[in-house]
Every structure is written in C-alpha cells, then in structure tokens.
Amino acid sequence: MSNLDLTSLEQNAIRAVRSRQADGDSMQFWRSLEEAAAAPEFEKYLHREFPSQLAVWEDPVGRRSFLKLMAASLAFAGVTGCTRSPEEKIVPYVRSPEELVPGEPQFYATAMPRAGYGYGVLAESHMGRPTKIEGNPEHPITRGGSDAFMQASILALYDPDRSQTILHRGAIETWDVFVRAMTEEMERLRKNQGHGLRILTGTVTSPTLAAQLTDLLQALPQARWHTFESTVPESVAAGARLAFGRPVDTVLRFDQAKVVVSLDGDFLSGLAGSLKYAREFIAGRRAVSDSSAMNRLYVAECTPTITGAMADHRVAVPPSQIALLAKHILRQITPESSVAVDRELTGQPGPWLTAVIQDLREHRGASIVTTGAGQSAEVHALVHAINQSLGNVGHTVTYIDPVAVSPPQPGSGLHELVTEINVGDVQTLIILGGNPVYNAPGELNFEKLLSKVSLRLHLSDFQDETSFLCDWHIPAQHYLESWSDIRAADGTVSLVQPLIAPLYGGKSPHEILSVLAGQPTRVAHEIVHSYWQKQLSGTDFSRRWRQALHDGVIPQTAAKPVEVPFKLDLSNLVDATKKSLASDQALEIEFRPDPTVWDGEYSNNGWLQELPKPLTKITWDNVAAISPKTAERLHLSSGDLLEVTVAGRSLQTPVWIMPGQADNCVSLTFGYGRTKSGQLGTGRGSNAYSILPAGKHWFSTGTVRKLPGHHVLATTQNHHSMEGRDIVRVTTLTDVQNPPEHPAHATSHTASPQSMYAGFKYEGNAWGMVIDQTACIGCNACVVACQSENNIPVVGPEQVAVGREMHWLRIDRYYHGELDAPEVYFQPMMCVHCEEAPCEVVCPVAATVHDSEGTSNMIYNRCVGTRYCSNNCPYKVRRFNFLQFSDQTTPSLKLLRNPDVTVRSRGVMEKCSYCIQRISHARIDAKIEHLPLVPEGAVVTACQQACPTRAITFGNLANKDSEVRKLKESPLNYGVLEELKTLPRTTYLARVVNPHPNLPVPGAVPPHAPMPARPATGGKAES
C-alpha cells in the first residue's frame, strides 16, 4: 500500500509549493501539501481515482484452490435460493409498559456528563433499548444541538469492552463481599475520624453528590476530598482568583458581540459551554437574514483549531507569546493601565494587532476577548482586565458563582494529594471515576506513588490503567443506566434518569459514597430522589419531580450573574510564561485535548477513533504538528518518527506538517498511548500526558530528535478528491451588501438542463437541503450523528488508509492561500440527491433508483456490487462494503442498531439516504392526517438535528413557505458541480467572511493568480 502513502514526498512538496506560489501559479483551494504542489505522485494517485478499489490480495491462496472454492461457491449459491426463511419467535410483554406501542420509539430527557458538566439530551428508545442521542431543545446549553461526544455516547453504553465485574486484586468478587470489606474499613476509619482517607473525584457539579461528600467529610473530619479534571488545568480558576480575589465562572454572550478576539481560546469546541457559544456565535454571523449584524472574529493561536478556521483574521503565534499579545492589547485600549509591556512583538501579529485594537476601541461593550484553558493564570487575569476596561462586563461577559463544587478546604488538587501520599498521610484512596494513572501529568509520577497507599478503590467504566493498580475495581454505570443529577455550564440542573437497567451490574458514585457512609442498601434513585425532596419542598413535589424528569431541566436553577470588582494590581503581574528558546533544537511544546478521543476517555469508542480530526483529517492516531517552515528546517516529513523531550521525559510520535501552525512549535494531543483500554484503544499513538509538566498551563519548551522510521497515518485528506474544481465559494460581507454588477439571484435550478434522458415529473413532496458554509464550524457532530442513525460501520485504520471509510457524510477541509498561513474552509459533503443522477443510469440491476419525491435511493437487496454507480458519481459520496464491516455477531452491538435502517452486508453499495426512514415515517403520518404534503419540520435529518449551529436545513421544496425553499432563493446559493447538470437537491450557501478593511481579504484571489473560470462569489447566474 506504499503507493497510497503520499506523505513521504513532503519535503519536495513544500519546496514545490513555495516555488509555485512564488511564480504566481497557486491553486485556489487545496487539501494537502501534495495537491498544492501538484506533485506527479499526487496526480497519479488522483488518476487512479478509486484507490480503495485496488484488489487487496492478502490470502496466500493459489489459483487452483481459488477456482475450486469458486466452483463450490457457485454451486451453493444456487442452493441458497431454495431455503425458506428461518422460524422466528415473537416474545410479547407479560405486562405491557404504560404508553409503549411496539414499533414506535419513545424519547426520554436525561443529561450526559462530560468533564463534570451536564449536557441535556433526548434519548431515543426502541422497546427499552436506547438507540440514539439527540440534544434536548429545553436545555440551555444544547438547545437541541449536540456534539460528536454526545452522539457517540450511545456506543459507549454497548461497548463490549466495558468493565463487567467487580475485581478484588484481579479476582472476580461480588458486591456483597465488597460492601462487607468496605464496611469494616469504614468502621476502622470512623474510630480515628477518617484519618488517612482521601477521596479523588473529577469536577463535581452534581448537587446530590456534593451533598453526600459534604456529609461524609463532616462525619469524618480528618478525611479529605480532592478533585482532578484532566482537561481543565487549574489556571482557569487561578486566573479568576488572581483577578477578582475569588473564584468565578465566566459566561460569554457571543450573540451580543460584534468583535470577538480569541487569544488561544478554542471556544467553539473545548469548553463546557461550547455548544451554546457556537450557536450564539453563528447567530451573530448569519449574513443571510441580516447582513449588517455580522460579527468579526480574530484568532491568535499556535495550532489551527476549528475556532481558528472560522476566524476572519488568524495569526499563528507560539503559546508563550499570548501573554505578550494580551498585554499589548490592554496597554493600547487603556493607555493609563499600569501593565508593563516588557517585550516588543515581532513579526506577523503587527497589522493583525493594529486591526484588533482599532475594532475593540470601536466596539466597547460589544466585544469579547477570550482565552483558553491551556493558557496561564496570568493570561486569564489579563483577559478579565481587558474585558473590564472595554466595558464588556455585564453585556457580553458575565460572571457567575462557580458551578463546580469545590472541596471545603483550599488546596485540594492532584498536586496536594501527591504531596500527601509522598509523606505517607494517605492510607485509603477512593477514586470515583477518572483515570489519573494515565492522565496525571508525567512529572507527578502518580503511577509509582499509588503503591504507597495501602487500600485503593477505583470506580470506572473500563478496567483501565488506574483499575489495574487498585485493590478494588467497581464497574461504573453509563449515564443511560443511572440516576443522578448534574449542572450545566450555566448552572442549570438536569436530572439524569436511566433508560435501561445496568447491563453489567454497574454502580454509581452515589452508591459507593452511600456504602462509605454506612448505608449500603440505598440505591441511586432513592439517594437522588430524597435529596430533591428536601430541595423542592412543597406539597406538589411529586408533580414537580415528574415535570423535571419530563423536561430534562429543573426550572430556575441557572446561576445568577454576580458582580465582582477587579482587584488585581497589574503592575505586579509576572509573566510566568516568558521563556526564551535556548538552542536551535529547542522548540515550544504545546498540549491540548484531542478533538475526537478527548483525554483518552473515548479511546475505545470506534466512532470517535475513526472520526477524522477536523484539521488534520487523521484517524486512529495522534501526531506532533509542526509548521512547514520548521519541517524544512529540521528536514522532517509527515509520518517521520520524532522523539519529543520535555524536562527529561520523552515520547515517540509521528510528525504531521500542519499548514497554519506557528513556527518552532510542536503541538501534541492527549488521549492516545493508552496501555489498558479496550481492543480499539489500547496501544495507539503516544501519551502526551507522560511528558506534561506539572505546571499550571499546557505548554513548555522541549527538544526534538528525528528517529529512523516512517509511520503510515490513516488520513482521509486526499480521499474523494475533486481536483480543484470550483467546489467551495467564498465571498465577503461587503460584496453581499453591495453585490457587484449582476444581482445574483439565479440558482442552479433555473439553468436549463440538457439531458439525454426524459425529464422526470415531480409531484407532491420534493425533498431538498441547503448547507450554510458560513455556519459550519467543522465540529463533526453531524458525521457521528449520521453514523449512529444509519448503522454505519467502523472499518479500522488499515481500511481507512486505503480509502474505505464508510462515513456517508464527510467534512471536507480546504485550504486556501499561503502555505504558512492558509485560510481554512469546511464543507460537509454527502449524496446531493441529483435530480439527474449519473449513478442511477449506470446500475445494471436498478438497485439505485429515484423515487417520486426526488430522493436517490439505494435498494440494498438488489445491489450486486458492480460499483458502476460509485465510478460515475462526480461527488464521490458512495461507499462500498468491501468486507463484512458491520459487526453482526457481538450481542451488545445488536442492541445498538437503529431498527428502521438495514444493517448492510459485504458487497453492497451505500450512501446518504436523506434519512429516508425519517421521511417515510413523516410521510405516513401526513397521509394518515390526510395532508397533501408533509408539513414543515416533520422531517429532520440526523445531521440537521445534531448541528449545533443550524448550518443544515432540510425540508420540502414543494412547500412555498419552507425554510429550505427560502434559502434556495438566496443569492449565496449554489450547487456543487452544477455545471454537470446533475441538478443536485443539496445546495450550498457560499461562505461569507467579514474582513477588516485594512487587512487582506481572506479567500481573495491574489492579484497575480489566474482568475478562476467562475466567479468566486456564489450563486452567479450562468449567462
């Protein structure tokens, strides 16, 4: 397969791109270095067109035995037609549950916990088995949207590798024996007031759990509770304490902001409130409805994130420079500020900074400056100071009391716990969730220290690294199996209710704490219920409890804004991050959570492992991202093995050349290098936590060394290439407001098609979709939602490497412009349901056909796998089951399947169906209601439903008032490859950017570059 791995050519590619760009021969949009360089190997790869269809002949079967097998197969193939279908059993209920009609799904509101915070979800249940997760429209954070983690959480429930038994020193034990052992231990502890007892949890926002912990600590005054959240460094809270003298949470209101400046803050994905932020940020950006209201985003960051990809102006700066940028901004907007600017800025940020400062000055009270978790406490304090002096506080920035409950005594992080273990103060350690052995900073050496504790207990979903070092391991409940409560980023409380009994007898942290408190018989439902009985006092508790379960939120529990005076004396602010690079080999090393497997929590989740990372499009692996310039300097190509050393600790990881990365910086992601995960997560990539310094922010300096060897990375960035045609269109806000020359109204549908085939007359419903590229943030929620809804299998890294991933919906990432600082554009791409579909006319068995409502359908039972349709598809959206990818044997995975969608077998073609099962359901309901057309809103596709920013609109084109029809009339509307007269039913709205007048226009054609054949703005009529 070496001919499919293009990365080894990259050294030449970088040079070639530079020389092409210098000659003014640059490509408009490109997806990889090889493509931009027009490397001959890439052209060859392209002309092969379907590398996935290469014969992979791995079995050492000879020609003779092959012919024998074929003859036998043929003979048997005839016989299979003569069998009759096997006898099936029907097993009805003994007592049918209330309100359940077999065959119709039910929806329950609950909440998914992630990093301690709640995300309101609606879980779909088919006769008692949850099958799909959607956002809860009533929940203030999700509002019906979701992210990839929420969508994939359903797979975690049925993961066959979940921990299934209680283990005591590796031997299977029963709950009763555990309770007896724990009761004895607690009796001993009670006598000495809990001396030596430590409880370690993640972030706790559950009111019930917090109350249980408080009660336990009151009963045992010598015991301590510590918290450790692997993806929330202490700098965030420390920054607030520095600025205000007390901890507060920051709540941002992006819909009120006209100018947003992000200093290394990935607010569109990394935060507990990101779903809300993404929704509100895009609400302030839609040029379609009200173009004057569009906000402008400036981003300064080290490695490109999805927030950086959305920026109107982005600069790549090393993480250590962020503090300096913040100081400059503060100094410029408030000249009287006492902040000391001890260094001058060098290079790129100059004009960017001037524009930022000008815009911030002009938008006092209507701007937001934000930073990220990985930055130091000082930067957080500076950002608070900037927002204060811009008058944003109270308008776009509010502060609330911390949603997370902190342990009563100060200094209760992991560092303090480590110190106490070191001095021998800890005899009993109860670890409720989390996996600190894997994801504690390597410098703390937590793994070695743990053996100093005499009794260790761990509650977790998997038998992970920590479980193996603990005396007791208790399997945890999945959130769809448990009773609990949890608060969202804005403080709103949701009740967590189970949809299914624990599959493997898992326990919740409430039950473990109840055992510690000497009440081993109390179950989680009783604990949570009785807590809320006290809180929601009043006569109608039962009604309010039921209402809260139904709605998924408890009303009036959101935190109220608090006023906090700014207390920090800025002249004393020490820049803790100021460091100079000692030698040529020394680089800045930046750490961040992985965009798909996060901190390793999801490393055994096949959907998330196979989800291409938004920017690199790598699957199943993590890399060290470096800039093209640094790669040239160090003679590195993507896939080369690199040894990264930080303070004497090192790891080995493949290199990835990342256009847009800051020079002399290496970015690593957490979540890989698991040694004790399930069969999917174990042994992939390298563990960035192992070299993470124990400081309070996520960057450091280190050295790199090239190692011999090359690693083949399973990246999808070159798959399904469309050869630089006019696929993505970009326009500026100015051009939208004052359209140049021809007013652009025409859509592809007005162009008269010239077809060889007789036209098809559409009556009744006509389904169509519009994707707004201005609103797409590339977060991947739709990709996983589609996978979950449509029973799409996972194929594994080897198959991804040869281009056989099965995702019906992919998000193409296009670069534009310079190699070192390109703009990034996301384009969701799936079957566009051509009215004149090229795939349909070439199928010899009519397995892909049109229906009378305009959808192009796959009829799996007819498909014989000729793959002609895929060859003839200009959009490269058809996927073929080369092998038996769907797992049809693992019992727990059978429960996961959507019963309304066929589970495909080997040898069958498949593609986006517009969620035909949902259309069918709505059509039947409309017909029963005697409506002539399916009404607006009755069909919501899985991708549309998942999208947090509402970038995808689907509906009935036959309905005059439908949203989708209005969007199709937008001047921004265009059909991809519409010049082929395929009449796609899915069209796109051109991406609108809002550049500062004094800065170069993103997406603009450089003056020396050849003009594209078609205008860069979308939706121009073809004259």
Add this chain to the structure above:
Amino acid sequence: MAQIFHPGMNILAKATIFGAIFIIAGIAVAGAAFVRSPYVTQVNVVREQPVPFSHQHHVRELGLDCRYCHYGVEKSSSAGIPSTEICMGCHSQVWKDAEMLRPVRESFQNGTPLKWTRVHDLPDFVYFSHKIHVAKGVGCESCHGRVDEMPLMRRAASLHMDWCVECHRHPERAVRPKQDLFQFGVNRTTVAGVSMEPPLRAATATNFDLLDQSVADLSAPSKPGNAEELGRELVARYGIVTRQLTDCVVCHR
C-alpha cells in the same frame, strides 16, 4: 472398423437435442413451482404454538374486534402481539382452570413471556407499516385471509414481492370502506350508505402551492356500481397516490 453408433442413434440424438428444450423448461417450471409451493411460502401451513389459540373462536364465535389484542395496528408499524396481561384480562374469569391455558397462567405468574412462532414473516429488508395500510382502507382480510375461519393461525398469502406489488399497482382492488376494515367476508358493491374518509384537507390552511392532482372531483354524487368502481372512488377519497406506491423505497430502504 464397425460403427460405434447405430444409425438409430441419430433419432435418439435428435430427440435429445429437441428434448433438451423441454428438460430445461421443465426444470424452470419445477423451480418456479417450488418457490411458490407451501413448503417455501408456508401458505396454509400451521405452525406449532405454545397455546393452540383459535382466531375462529375469538373472532367469529365471540365477536372480538381485532384491535382488542392487536392494539398497535392503527398506531404503529407493528400490529402487536397481546401481552399475557391481555389474555388474562378474560381468562382470569373464563376457562380459568383449563389445562390448555396453563402456559398463559404460568407466564403471568412467573413473569416469563410466552414465545409465539411468527406466522407472517417478511424478509428483514422489507419495511412494512400496518398503520398506513389500515388508514388507507386495506382491511385485515386482504393480507391475512379469512382469519375468522382459522382454528389455528396460518398464512393465507405467499407474501412474495409479486403478491405485494399486485396490490400496490392496483390498490382499487383491495381498498374497502372504513367500517369494513376489521370485518371478514364482506362484499360491497355500492357506495350508497357507506361512510368513507373525508377528502384531502383544504390546502388553504397550510398555503401549500402543490395539491395532489389525482384527487377526483368529490362534489359529484356517488352512484351505485360494481366493486371496481367503488374501489376507484375509495382510492380517490383516501388520497392514495398510486404512482408512488411502486417506488422501491416505499418498502425497501
């Protein structure tokens, strides 16, 4: 050297060549007959059940409505098999000690469900919905046959695709007035005095720009006629779009 083949063999050779056509045709006919035989289709084959439930007794002799037990038929894709509780609703009072009903009582006491053998089994790639068929005037009898004459349940039709498509091409041959849906052996030929579905809802309320053109002019008075005329009238009144019924995706997806 003597001839190996006798001249008479010529006739045999010719007969064999000519006969091959019949042999091949015979195999084809036999194959076609086989896949349509009750062995494969299970038509009229009674399957063993935990309780020898008689539809004839319950439907014809006692007059129970189909929906008393199959309560999902108007609400869901699945008609539903009654829970043990529904059986016990009556059988805790009548025939409460009958030996035949022992599995039902045991199921109710132990909480272990009865395991019935499926009689009408469509392939897994067919998505069938009871509720739309019932809503559009296809009665139980059209697919399940004279259930009221079956002491033990059996398949009345092959459930082959050609059998499904026959009706999807000509719905007028199967649809019946609303009040006959759960009746057996009814044969109406007149529209008079028969309640039917209201015509399609007025389009003005939703401001749709596209109305179904196939709906007949409903102001014309109905006149008595033959069964097929009644069928066509019903198809129009139920708002059945016949062309759409043969879209593959209506059943396969």
